Every structure is written in C-alpha cells, then in structure tokens.
Amino acid sequence: xxxxxxxFVAGTAAAGTMAFLPKMAIAGETIKVGSILDTSGIxxxxxxxxxxxxxxxxxxxxAAGGIAGRKLEKVAYDTQxxxxxxxxxxxxxxxxxxVDVVHGGILSASREAIRPTLRKSKTLYFYNVQYEGGVCxxxxxxTGVTPAQQAEVLVPYAMEKWGKKIYILAxxxxxGQITAKWIEHYAGKAGGSVVKTxxxxxxxxxxxxxxxxxxxxxxxMIMSALVGGAxxxxxxxxxxxGMNKKIPMASTTLGAGNEQVVLTKEEGDGILLAYSFSKELxxxxxxxxxxxxxxxxxxxxxxxxxxxxxxxxxxxxxxGANKAGSVERDKVVEALESGVSIIGPSGKITVDPKTHHVVxxxxxxxxxxxxxxxxxxxxxxxxxxxQAVCDLSANPGDTTQYEIKI
Amino acid sequence: xxxxAVVIVEVFYGISVLVLISAGLAVVFGMMxxxxxxxxxxxxxxxxxxxxxxxxxxPIFISTLIVAPIVVAxxxxxxxxxxxxxxxxxxxxxxxxxxxxxxxxxxxxxMIFGNTTTGIPTPISGFTLGRYQMSGYNLxxxxxxxxxxIIIYGVLKTTRAGLIARGxxxxxxxxxxxxxxxxxxYMLTFTAGAAxxxxxxxxxxxxxxxxxxxxxxxxxxxxxxxxxxxxxxxSGLLSSATLFGSVSQIxxxxxxxxxxxxxxxIAAVILLRLLPTGITGRFLKGRV
Numbered sequence: 212x213x214x215x216x217x218x219f220v221a222g223t224a225a226a227g228t229m230a231f232l233p234k235m236a237i238a239g240e241t242i243k244v245g246s247i248l249d250t251s252g253i254x255x256x257x258x259x260x261x262x263x264x265x266x267x268x269x270x271x272x273x274a275a276g277g278i279a280g281r282k283l284e285k286v287a288y289d290t291q292x293x294x295x296x297x298x299x300x301x302x303x304x305x306x307x308x309x310v311d312v313v314h315g316g317i318l319s320a321s322r323e324a325i326r327p328t329l330r331k332s333k334t335l336y337f338y339n340v341q342y343e344g345g346v347c348x349x350x351x352x353x354t355g356v357t358p359a360q361q362a363e364v365l366v367p368y369a370m371e372k373w374g375k376k377i378y379i380l381a382x383x384x385x386x387g388q389i390t391a392k393w394i395e396h397y398a399g400k401a402g403g404s405v406v407k408t409x410x411x412x413x414x415x416x417x418x419x420x421x422x423x424x425x426x427x428x429x430x431x432m433i434m435s436a437l438v439g440g441a442x443x444x445x446x447x448x449x450x451x452x453g454m455n456k457k458i459p460m461a462s463t464t465l466g467a468g469n470e471q472v473v474l475t476k477e478e479g480d481g482i483l484l485a486y487s488f489s490k491e492l493x494x495x496x497x498x499x500x501x502x503x504x505x506x507x508x509x510x511x512x513x514x515x516x517x518x519x520x521x522x523x524x525x526x527x528x529x530x531g532a533n534k535a536g537s538v539e540r541d542k543v544v545e546a547l548e549s550g551v552s553i554i555g556p557s558g559k560i561t562v563d564p565k566t567h568h569v570v571x572x573x574x575x576x577x578x579x580x581x582x583x584x585x586x587x588x589x590x591x592x593x594x595x596x597x598q599a600v601c602d603l604s605a606n607p608g609d610t611t612q613y614e615i616k617i
Numbered sequence: 618x619x620x621x622a623v624v625i626v627e628v629f630y631g632i633s634v635l636v637l638i639s640a641g642l643a644v645v646f647g648m649m650x651x652x653x654x655x656x657x658x659x660x661x662x663x664x665x666x667x668x669x670x671x672x673x674x675x676p677i678f679i680s681t682l683i684v685a686p687i688v689v690a691x692x693x694x695x696x697x698x699x700x701x702x703x704x705x706x707x708x709x710x711x712x713x714x715x716x717x718x719x720x721x722x723x724x725x726x727x728m729i730f731g732n733t734t735t736g737i738p739t740p741i742s743g744f745t746l747g748r749y750q751m752s753g754y755n756l757x758x759x760x761x762x763x764x765x766x767i768i769i770y771g772v773l774k775t776t777r778a779g780l781i782a783r784g785x786x787x788x789x790x791x792x793x794x795x796x797x798x799x800x801x802x803y804m805l806t807f808t809a810g811a812a813x814x815x816x817x818x819x820x821x822x823x824x825x826x827x828x829x830x831x832x833x834x835x836x837x838x839x840x841x842x843x844x845x846x847x848x849x850x851x852s853g854l855l856s857s858a859t860l861f862g863s864v865s866q867i868x869x870x871x872x873x874x875x876x877x878x879x880x881x882x883i884a885a886v887i888l889l890r891l892l893p894t895g896i897t898g899r900f901l902k903g904r905v
Contacts, residue, residue: 252732253732253828253830255732256732256733383875409873409874410873410875411874411875412874412875412878414833414834415874415875415878416824416825416826416831416834417631417634417824417874418874419627419630419631419752419755420624420627420866420869420870420874420877421874422752423620423623423624423627423749423751423870424870426623426748426749426750427620440734440826440827440828440830440831441825441826441831441834442826443734443736443825443826444824444825444826447736447738447739447823447824447825447826448752448824450738450739451739451741451742451743451752451753451754451823451824452743452750452751452752453742453743453744453750453752454743454750457750470734473733473734473735473736473826474736475738477738478738
C-alpha cells in the first residue's frame with residue numbers, strides 16, 4: 212500500500228483519537244467529587260473533620276456500589292483559611308478537574324466567593340454548614356441548620372424553664388445580627404421580651420464591663436450567639452465572676468466547633484444549646500456512624516455539627532444522584548427537588564424543594580461534664596427563615612442571598 | 618452607688634490590663650529603641666507555658682507567675698543572641714526580623730499546641746459588691762499590675778543594675794568606656810522585657826481563650842500604649858495606660874465595647890497629633 216501524505220495525516224489522526232479514547236473512557240467511569248475546605252490555618256478546627264467526613268462518605272458510597280455503577284473519586288483542595296484561594300481552586304475544580312459536584316466552603320464569605328463560579332460552570336454545589344440562611348439559588352443545596360431552626364425551639368424552651376426577660380450577646384457580623392433578630396422574634400412570639408442586645412466584633416476578648424451591664428439589666432437568661440476563640444473568653448469571665456450560678460444561659464453557637472471541651476466542667480455546665488447533631492444522640496444511626504468514624508480515623512473526639520452536616524450532605528447528594536441514575540446536574544437537582552430523604556446520624560434529612568435547604572430534626576442539648584447531652588428532640592423542623600424569602604419553584608432563576616426581615 | 622464602684626473597679630482593671638500587656642514592650646522599646654513586633658506572640662507563649670505547666674500538675678499560681686515569665690525569658694534570651702543583637706540601631710531591620718519571628722512563633726505554636734482554643738480556669742472565685750457579682754481575678758490583675766510597675770520602677774531607680782542599664786541606654790560609648798559590657802546589658806534588658814511579656818501572658822491566661830494567633834489581640838493596644846507614653850518607661854506606661862484604659866472602659870460602659878475600642882483609637886490619634894513624642898516627651902520629662 213502506498214502511503215501518500217493525505218492518507219498519512221488521516222491515519223495518524225485516527226490513531227491519535229484511538230489512543231485518546233480508552234483514557235477518556237476511564238475518566239468517564241469515575242465520578243469526581245470536588246471538596247474545597249480550609250484544612251489548615253485558623254479555620255482548620257472546622258475544616259479537618261469536614262474533610263474526613265467527605266472521605267468517609269465517598270468510601271461508603273463506593274462500598275455500596277457507587278452511583279449508577281460508577282465509582283467515586285475525591286478531588287480535594289485546601290484553601291488554607293484564605294478567602295482568595297477559594298475562587299482560585301473553584302476555577303481549577305470546574306475547568307481543569309471538571310468535577311461533577313462540589314462540596315465545601317466554611318465561612319459565608321467563602322461560599323459567596325465560589326457560588327457564582329460554580330453556577331456559571333453548571334457545577335452542582337453543596338454547602339454543608341450551619342449558616343445565617345437566605346441563600347436562594349437553584350445550583351446550591353444548603354444542608355446546615357439555619358438560625359430560625361435553632362431559635363424556634365431553643366428560645367421557647369429556655370423561656371419556659373427560666374423566665375421571660377432575655378439579654379442577647381452576639382457576634383458583630385451577619386450571622387450574629389440575623390440570629391439576634393430571630394431570637395427576638397421568637398421571644399416576642401412566646402410572650403417574652405429582649406431587654407438588651409449587645410454586638411461584639413470577633414476580636415473582643417474582654418467582657419468585664421458587659422458582665423456588669425448584664426447585672427444592671429437583670430435578665431432572666433442570656434442568649435449567646437458569640438463566635439470564635441476570643442469570644443470564648445466571655446464564658447470564662449462569666450464563670451469567673453460567679454455569674455453562671457445566678458443567670459442561666461443558652462447559645463446557638465457554643466459547641467459547633469466542640470468548644471464545650473475547652474471550657475471546664477464548672478464553666479460550661481448547664482448551658483442550653485440547639486443543634487441538629489450531638490455525639491450523645493441516642494439513635495442507632497448515630498451509633499453506627501460513630502463506630503465507623505472510630506474505625507476509620509481512630510478517634511471520634513473531633514466530630515462536630517459541621518462534619519456531620521458534610522457527611523449527610525454527601526449522602527443526600529448520593530441519594531439524589533442514585534435516584535436520577537446520573538450525576539448530571541439538572542437530573543440530580545430534579546431528583547432532589549422531588550423530595551429526597553436520608554436517615555443520617557442526626558435523624559431524617561429531607562430536601563425542601565422550594566429553598567434547597569433541609570428539613571431536619573433539631574435537638575435541645577444541655578452541656579454537662581463537657582458533653583452535649585440531649586434533653587429534648589424536635590422532629591422535622593422546616594427552614595422557615597429561608598422559606599419566608601425564597602421560592603425556587605416559582606423563580607428558578609433566582610441567585611440572591613436574601614437578608615431576612617423580621 | 619454599687620454600680621459606680623463596679624465601674625471604678627472595671628476602669629482600674631482596664632488600665633491594669635494595658636499596663637501588664639505593655640510593660641515588656643515598654644522596657645524593650647523605651648530602653649533599647651527596639652520594636653519587637655513579636656511582642657504579642659511572647660505574651661501568647663507565656664500563656665501556653667502557664668497552661669502547659671498547669672496541665673502537668675504545677676499549682677496554678679506557680680504556673681502563671683513563675684513558669685510563664687521564666688520560659689519566655691529564656692526564649693527571649695535565645696532570640697536576642699540569635700537575631701536581635703545583630704540589628705541594634707537598625708529600626709526597620711529589627712521590625713522586619715521580629716515580624717518574621719512572630720509568624721514563625723505562630724506557626725510553631727500551632728504545630729505544638731494545635732490550632733485550637735485552650736485555657737485554664739480562674740483560680741479566684743467571684744465576690745459580691747452590693748447587688749453585683751464581680752470577678753475576683755480582676756482584682757488580682759489590678760494587684761499584679763501594681764506589683765509589676767513597682768518592680769520596674771524599683772529596679773531602674775534604686776538598684777545599681779538599673780542605673781547601669783539606664784546609663785548604657787543613654788550613652789553606650791560612655792558606658793563602654795567605663796568598662797561596662799553594653800552587649801551584655803542589652804541582652805539582660807531584652808530578657809527582662811521578655812520575662813515581663815511572659816508574666817502578662819501567664820496572668821491573662823485564665824481570662825481568655827488562648828490560641829496561637831491570640832497575640833494579634835494584644836500587639837496593637839500594647840504599641841499604642843507604649844508609643845503614646847513616650848520614652849520614659851514607667852511614667853510613660855502609667856500615664857498612657859491610665860488615659861486609654863479610662864477612656865475605653867468609661868465609653869464602653871456608656872455605650873458598647875465597639876465604641877469603647879474606637880474611643881481608645883481616637884484618643885491615641887489626637888494625643889499623638891498634639892504630642893508627637895508621646896506624653897513623656899512633653900510632660901514628666903527625664904523621669905524613669
């Protein structure tokens with residue numbers, strides 16, 4: 212056979228294509244799960260267990276046969292607690308790695324940094340963190356508990372136990388501001404009142420004057436939405452003044468990063484919290500989960516609310532994709548919007564189709580002996596804060612994060 | 618009436634905290650003109666030393682008042698010998714070097730102690746003042762600030778070592794000519810400053826949630842206090858801490874802690890505009 216130039220070009224091109232094909236087929240077989248979390252830097256206390264949760268969930272989904280017969284593969288980036296890296300790695304995940312879904316983001320700022328990128332590239336996004344609520348975007352699912360879900364059960368419970376006058380202490384940024392409003396809302400609804408609300412920047416570590424002011428106001432209870440290491444000083448100074456024996460306290464934030472272990476028994480005992488998860492939750496699913504975590508990572512000490520939300524977010528996505536029989540974004544979204552539920556360590560989790568938030572169990576928890584003991588469980592709480600502003604079935608093109616007005 | 622007493626105690630407490638966290642810096646900057654940007658991390662290290670010692674079973678007051686200053690003093694000694702002594706008289710270079718040191722220390726403490734918030738319980742229980750419940754430890758902080766100031770003043774003013782140190786700072790060549798080893802004097806002064814930072818860290822440890830990056834909470838206030846105080850170590854420290862402590866605490870009582878912090882900064886800006894060399898650059902000149 213005589214080879215002329217034209218045939219040669221055609222032949223090599225075909226061979227080239229042939230050479231590429233098997234590789235593409237292999238890449239098509241594994242599903243790429245993008246994970247973008249701060250596993251180093253100041254937020255690694257939150258990020259590291261969340262990263263473990265992604266690993267564990269992928270291994271479980273793979274052990275169960277993967278999704279539509281395809282195995283899952285984790286593509287993870289450490290954003291080093293640096294907001295600028297979020298956009299950079301989100302671009303990398305969508306353009307270079309071409310992942311099928313992204314789980315991650317910790318601070319609201321990080322979520323807002325990558326949400327537009329992921330929407331634009333049609334990459335499905337799961338944000339698995341307790342946050343201030345109000346994000347309305349069909350490309351994102353928010354699987355964490357929101358302030359109304361906590362305040363709705365915590366405020367009336369604490370008021371019934373302690374009295375009607377509430378003094379609110381909150382971190383001075385959108386989470387604290389919004390949570391304070393919800394506390395006030397539910398206090399009013401239950402016939403109580405807020406005597407005063409104080410906001411603190413995240414670096415305030417001296418609460419001496421605040422403690423005096425609280426005594427001047429003489430409330431029946433304190434509601435705290437303080438955030439971070441500096442604010443932890445409040446609980447310590449409060450106990451040092453002996454106030455923890457006089458005025459009881461409830462919080463929507465203490466314990467999310469396992470802070471109850473940092474406070475001593477005397478400082479922490481008796482503080483009421485509301486979360487969707489506690490390690491002390493007495494449910495078979497939770498026991499199985501803790502057992503698996505223990506076997507895989509050696510210790511369950513680092514598990515917290517956000518890690519469990521991440522684990523459940525992964526499984527929620529897995530359930531949606533399995534129902535759709537595909538990891539294609541639109542099919543998974545449709546499947547999840549049809550009302551997918553899973554039973555996770557914290558109880559039943561259902562997607563709310565209108566808001567892409569979750570209906571979840573919320574538990575009243577009392578800190579005792581550095582543990583989070585469950586005192587009462589409320590089943591299937593709706594994300595009422597986001598529901599008040601967001602309806603994705605009516606406006607599927609919405610991308611706003613609403614500021615919730617109460 | 619009770620409330621007034623509470624406010625007064627809190628104001629003194631605010632002043633005392635400023636005195637404690639600024640004392641080490643005042644000694645190092647006031648005497649040696651060395652700006653130690655790792656000052657905040659020195660305090661944090663003192664806190665960790667106290668917490669670690671306490672968790673190993675050392676009684677709490679020994680951990681905070683003895684172990685913490687000694688550990689940080691030794692660390693300061695090493696830093697002086699390895700880094701700072703080559704940079705005397707080069708202000709910008711010392712700032713850069715100590716800033717690098719502060720980053721290194723944050724990284725090191727993160728590796729050793731983990732990036733989590735830790736703490737120790739307060740050893741003194743609360744007391745009642747009229748119908749108010751107060752922290753007994755706040756009184757202890759006030760007491761420690763007074764002791765610290767008396768010690769610095771006493772050493773500088775009444776001991777021979779203090780006299781030699783002050784002389785060597787004013788005129789190193791002359792001190793050298795008299796046969797004093799200025800390098801050794803600088804070394805000891807820096808070590809003493811580090812010990813004071815360690816003491817501050819130890820005393821503050823039971824009041825705060827400590828993490829490796831906590832130093833940032835101290836450094837700005839310490840610098841404002843020391844720079845506004847001017848060159849005299851004790852009188853500068855006392856006058857500016859009193860001014861800023863009262864301003865921020867009183868404003869905090871009237872409004873919120875945010876406004877209190879703002880008031881402190883505004884007071885500092887106005888003060889430095891009117892008295893560019895600090896309070897003791899104009900008043901109380903030549904005092905210790």
